[in-house]
Amino acid sequence: MHRRGFLAAGLATVLASSRALAQTKMDDMSMPGMGGHAGHDMAAMAQDAVILPEGQVLRDLPMLANEADRPGLFRARLTAEPAIARFAEGRDTPILAYNGMSPGPLIEAFEGDRVEITFANRIDSEASTIHWHGMPVPADQDGNPMDPVAAGTERVYAFELPEGSAGSYWYHPHPHGKTAEQVYRGLAGAFVVKAKADPIPAEYGDTMLVFTDLRLAADGSIPSNSMSDLMNGRVGDHVLVNGQKNPRLSVAKGARRRLRLYNATNARFLKLAFDGATMTIIGSDGGLLAAPVAADEILLSPGERIELVASFDMPGPITLYTLGYDRGWMGPGRPADAGLTLLTVDVSDSEAETVPQLPARLRPIAPFAAPVLSRRLVLTETMAMNPTGMEMGFLINGKAFDMGRVDFVARAGEIELWEIVNQADMDHPFHVHGTQFQVIEHERDGAVSKPPYLAWKDTVNVARGETVRLLLRQDRPGQRMYHCHILEHEQLGMMGVLDVMS
Structure with missing residues (x-):
């Protein structure tokens, strides 16, 4: 139709x-403009727009501590629970969080490791799971909707990370009938599997950029899905990077940075470009490419990840921003998705120390x-x-x-x-x-x-x-x-x- x-x-x-x-x-x-309390009326929302602070220093995602007492084992605990965040001045926002934070803590393990993570569901009256998105885990450890963790209970997810599995993965809930709500309320996190021999120069660093989007009511609460959200997928009013709006990253002129980009939104398509840096794609959902590929822009649909090397050769502020993309939309309230500044990179006048070249071949x-x-x-x-x-x-x-x-x-x-x-x-x-x-x-x-x-x-x-x-x-x-x-x-x-x- x-x-x-x-x-x-x-x-x-x-x-x-x-x-x-x-x-x-x-x-x-109802639909916007048709009466009822659930319509997402963009004009009304604009009148009550909540202003989020911008320009804070980009925060590193806190690491999930490994509690294991021997090499080759990653053992930890993740708890999904209600929490309070403060996205805007003077407004407390009830959210769902992993270990009290959203996005959840960064998990880092190595190829060949065994992973044992105890998941505690402390969400009131709701089942949940952890789905290890993209990861090569056994079916009974995948967190699918047929394997719920009831409210107030715990389970252990245990799996091996095979050789060749290095990549940028993520984790999020997957309970039947509640996945969308639990994710937009805050439950998502990054999981990086590291290679024992990584061809990307260590001097490039390894920076996570987890994109989520947020809708806030005037009182700071997160509204429920509207009719338009159900038809089109929920698109928030603010795109956040590691939980911040347009944070800042400082680098020296000539620096190269390895960036892992995660689209952890419910439904927002992100067509991205830098206004003064060159981009080279080095990896996708499941790890490194065979060889680097130059790119002027990239499209990240919901759930996708990409690894880039960004080269900052000119001094001054450089922005990562969104381009327009027509992904189709039903009804009124189509979001303005072009021209959003997601990240500002302050490139100093001082030269970076000698930066090694990116290898011409990455992996077979x-x-x-x-x-x-x-x-x-x-x-x-x-x-x-x-x-x-x-x-x-x-x-x-x-x-x-x-x-x-x-x-x-x-x-x-x-x-x-x-x-x-x-x-x-x-x-x-x-x-x-x-x-x-x-x-x-x-x-x-x-x-x-x-x-x-x-x-x-x-x-x-x-x-x-x-x-x-x-x-x-x-x-x-x-x-x-x-x-x-x-x-x-x-x-x-x-x-x-x-x-x-x-």
Whole structure:
């Protein structure tokens, strides 16, 4: 259905039914300008806009301490719990936090390590999980919605980090029906797996930039999702970097910095550029590329990560800012996503000490062999009338997520070709649990193109009207999720279950 017709019908939503098709009635919700208390009226919001301080020194993410008493083991504790943050002067904001902070503490471990993390769920009356996004963990340690941790209880997540798994991963909740809310209330954190032999010069540093976005009411509270949020995915009013708005980073002229960028928002697409620094892409979701790739701009859809080397050769303030990107939008209230300054880098007049060159080769990446089978996944949106009003949902192959249904059965170790076809009215970032895949082809309006470089990915944006073809292999048995990483769309049905047999 075209989105104009979709809106004209009056719209309804989604939340949970017995089959896990999230479907919400219109009894107490409305579109902006249509009455009701849940509409996100942009004009009204602007009148009560909350001003956040800018220009603070970029903070390093606090490290999660390793409590293990021997090498090769990372043992720690993560607690999800209510907390109070102060984003704006004079306003306390109730949030959810890991170990009292949002974003959560940075976890760093090495290839070959064993990880044992005790997770305590202290969220009132809500189940939660920890999903180790992109990480090669066993299915029963993946934190999927079929394996909830009840409020007031604990569990241990334990897994090995295999050789070759170095990369920029992250962790977030994945409970059935509550993922979107728990993430926008503050639960997300970065997890870096380090290589024992890293080809990137240590002089470049290793700086995490975790992007989240925030919506605050006039009293400092975080409003619930509106009808527009459910349709489009929640886009906040402020983009934060490591929990700060437009923080500042100081470097010497000629410096090169290694930057790991994480899009940990529910639904915001970030098309990024520097206004006075050059960018070189060195890594993607699943770690380093085979060779560096120069870039003028990058697009990070929700859930994606990228590693850059930024070269600061000119003195003065240099900004990392957003460019416009049309990812499709239903109804009024489309956010202004261009021209936002996310980070200011103060480049001094003094020269940096001798800076080593970036290696021409980073690591080998072997292309997958020919697939043994192909799958076709068609992404659509739907709206239907029922006796109580309208219902909407986001579907894969015409079906909404059902936690009791297996959609595909695969065999561990077999290479598959997945064809992701987006017939919906907006872009959908597509994520697969349990593995890293290789994108081999994009097709749109009959034109076929290859990716600019070979990379390991676990999330790829599928633009509206586009088909993305990827090769993947699941190496560990068990049930895995695949879904849109606009978290509201995942929650409204755009998710499926892959059962991997040994």
